[in-house]
Amino acid sequence: MLRDRTSGDDARNQINAQMSLNLKRAKANIVIDNTGSQEKFKSVLFEVTKPLTWIEFWLPRQGAPSALVSIIVGVLMFRKVYDSDSELYNFRVVLIEILI
Numbered sequence: 001m002l003r004d005r006t007s008g009d010d011a012r013n014q015i016n017a018q019m020s021l022n023l024k025r026a027k028a029n030i031v032i033d034n035t036g037s038q039e040k041f042k043s044v045l046f047e048v049t050k051p052l053t054w055i056e057f058w059l060p061r062q063g064a065p066s067a068l069v070s071i072i073v074g075v076l077m078f079r080k081v082y083d084s085d086s087e088l089y090n091f092r093v094v095l096i097e098i099l100i
Contacts, residue, residue, distance in 0.1 A: 030048055032044055032045065032048060
């Protein structure tokens with residue numbers, strides 16, 4: 001309270017305005033519980049800090065729209081760069097027909 005220059009009532013109001021711990025756990029992508037032994041904490045920390053897979057990186061919670069936008073932008077850039085070359089254009093048409 002001294003650092004922030006707030007009164008006791010303001011501090012209590014700020015604490016009471018926070019989400020409950022259970023709600024924070026439900027919304028969190030990763031929860032690290034450090035109430036166990038130091039070895040268990042180290043193993044959990046190691047798992048959390050591993051590099052993300054492609055899916056985890058591009059599709060986090062509610063992240064599908066950003067992945068879709070990235071794909072659309074990539075396709076549009078590909079079309080713009082390679083549209084002038086008829087050989088690549090014909091290849092793309094054949095590839096699309098195969099995919100459909």
